[in-house]
Amino acid sequence: MASLVTIEDLGVEYRSRGEVLRAAHNVRFFIGEGEAVGLVGESGSGKSTIGKAILRLLPPNGRIVSGRIMYQGRDLAAISPEEMRGLRWSRIAMIFQSSMNSLNPVYRVGDQIIEAIRTHNPGMKRAVALERTCEVLANVGIDPSRHTSYPHQLSGGMRQRVNIAMALALSPPLIIADEPTTALDVVTQDRVLRELKLQQEQRRISMLLVSHDIAVIAENCDRVAVMYAGTIAEFAPTKNIFNNPYHPYTLGLQNAFPDFRSHRALVSIPGFPPTGARSRGCMFVQRCPFAEELCSSETPRPTQVEDDHWVACHFTQRASEFQRLARDPDTWLGRTG
């Protein structure tokens, strides 16, 4: 499969009060054409930073310090802000968790979508843009006549749908969706995700879905990148991540994730996630039950273990042993972070 976006050794830093935080370090993965890639991690792992870096929407104290973001022959990390502005919405659209509150309260929702369409298509007649707007609203399950509504007249779920419609309006090849349904109730979340997924598949859009919810990622993505402390611990097709994980962190996450359909005991990973990347060694070393001396002294490089499956761990050859041991809760008891 041809890849649409290739991220190579991306590094992002935030500076605050003279201190430097390495929010992303040596990040590598790709998004294939028409494919949904999930970026999963805990708060502070840098998953939103990656999304923002691709869109070049990092806060003023954040900057890309290394690497490339190759997209349709361009390096998004290097192009000018003007060029980037031209790409947003038309070539890369975005949906954020807070999007539902980002609609302008004094404009009708339809007008806001029309404005986005016409900004990128100067000279397009309003009537044509309106037709387009109604079409995308219908696509995400909103009665097109609601284009005359103001944001406050819509529920949270409907406002998030309006944002998805806006993201689709210019038929971009790529959508970055950062926790798009986290603020919604389960029933609404399920419906909104189904609509997003359907449009993504039908239009063959590539999507980067950022979420802390492993189940949401599992259901909606073809590939998953597991992030930990600013680095990619494991990047593989979704099936592999869940059926044949190599990285001890991925293994730990599986034990810790509650599911009402099963009755197994939950096992937590000892300690807590660090913020930002360490300068040396594996990021997970303090919490890893299998860590050895090498892990603190040398940073593991991503190793290809199977087709399309990369793992940043020194001991990939011991994966089956890890998988067996990880199922035993006692394995995770010994260390404290």
Next chain:
Amino acid sequence: MNKTNININTNIKSGTIAEPSLLRVDSLTKWFPLRRGLLAGRKKGPGAYIRAVDGVSFEVKPGQSLGLAGESGSGKTVTAEMLARLQSPTAGTIHFLGEDVTTARSRDLMRFRRQVQMVFQNPYDCLNERWRVYDIVREPLIIHRLGHGNEHLDTCKEMLTVVGLQPAEHYLYRYPHELSGGERQRVAIARALVLRPALLIADEPTTMLDVSVRAGVLNLFRKLQQDLDLSILFISHEFSTISYICDTTAIMYLGKIMEIGPTSQVFSHRYHPYSDALAASLPVVNAEDKRPPARISGEIPGAASIPRGCRFAPRCPYQAPACTAEEPPLLPVDSSHRVACVIWSGETPSSEQRAFQENVLRRQDEEGGAA
């Protein structure tokens, strides 16, 4: 540890004596007037009030844990706040250890609060940033004038150990900003437990925590139940966490309980179409096949405009004329499981409703066969 206390309270105001419930709630109601000031309550009819909690009844037995599940706007948090006496009910009663505490004041209220403590959702908001962990955990002892100052240190150390902050000395003199989210929530739990309450009310205590840390806090709740014989009222919108902690689960919708029963039954049988829709909406990690969409329409309406009859009827795929005529009462489907739905109480179910019934009964049989 409170089993011995149950029969102590013989000065019962309501007259009924010593049924073995720790907490009993009858028709608990909280309506917020939409107008404030002089005109409050003047306007009558629908839309005059937000009916946040609209007649909720349940009981919690000693050592038992009850889960309240539902979407946002279902009234779970307001219910918890009334139980902790942070909100005063519009109507209904709360009995604790047989005593009516609905309107308890001053010393009675203090006595009640010693027994009922709360843990909140956000561990970043509920701890005083300027206090050390020791001051935070110790404060309830000072407020309730329990023990001497020199005993407090030992009590606090013990509590920190109970909640898994070990060694306790390592945490006592640290400030909240030095702690992670999971550690903060454990401090909040230690403070709630330091009075040795009989009932802990936990409102979404793990929602803000990261997955790898959340499992640890959930396991702590389980351990507390067993080791301290603590009763827990656990509120969450997540089925998975409730099913992990609670013996009994109540599914709330727009201020009413739609289904209540043993957790395993509520989640596996799902007698109420709303319970079924909620469960069907949850994403699955290891799905073999594509999960079919839940059969439910629309979104939860505001509590100021509660539909007539069954409040879930407008969204229900099995709606029939009988549903909008009258609000279905919570009726038993077996000894410990109650459901508010005409499918189980009506005389002549429609063909759709009968199909739903058969589905539920089949799930029940399958489980019986498996077990």
